[in-house]
Amino acid sequence: MPTPFPSRQAAQTSWSRAATTKPTTHNSEWRCTRCDKLLGVCRDGRMHLRFARGHEYLVGFPVQATCRGCGTLNNAPAPTR
Numbered sequence: 140m141p142t143p144f145p146s147r148q149a150a151q152t153s154w155s156r157a158a159t160t161k162p163t164t165h166n167s168e169w170r171c172t173r174c175d176k177l178l179g180v181c182r183d184g185r186m187h188l189r190f191a192r193g194h195e196y197l198v199g200f201p202v203q204a205t206c207r208g209c210g211t212l213n214n215a216p217a218p219t220r
């Protein structure tokens with residue numbers, strides 16, 4: 140049978156619902172180089188990493204993090220502005 144709507148996946152990230160305040164400034168997203176998964180958000184010259192169960196990390200550059208999706212080690216040498 141024909142599908143009336145193409146089942147497109149929600150583009151929003153799974154952790155956006157935890158945000159309590161609306162971002163007023165544009166935050167640079169740091170995404171996995173392989174699968175484009177959102178790894179963190181660069182703000183105020185530091186990288187904001189958020190994990191499950193409310194674990195959050197605000198780290199300075201350079202940042203290395205392993206992607207939750209594909210396991211690729213990503214490197215962010217400097218803040219993206």
Ligand SMILES: [Zn+2]
Nearest residue numbers: 171174206209
């Ligand atoms: Zn990945």
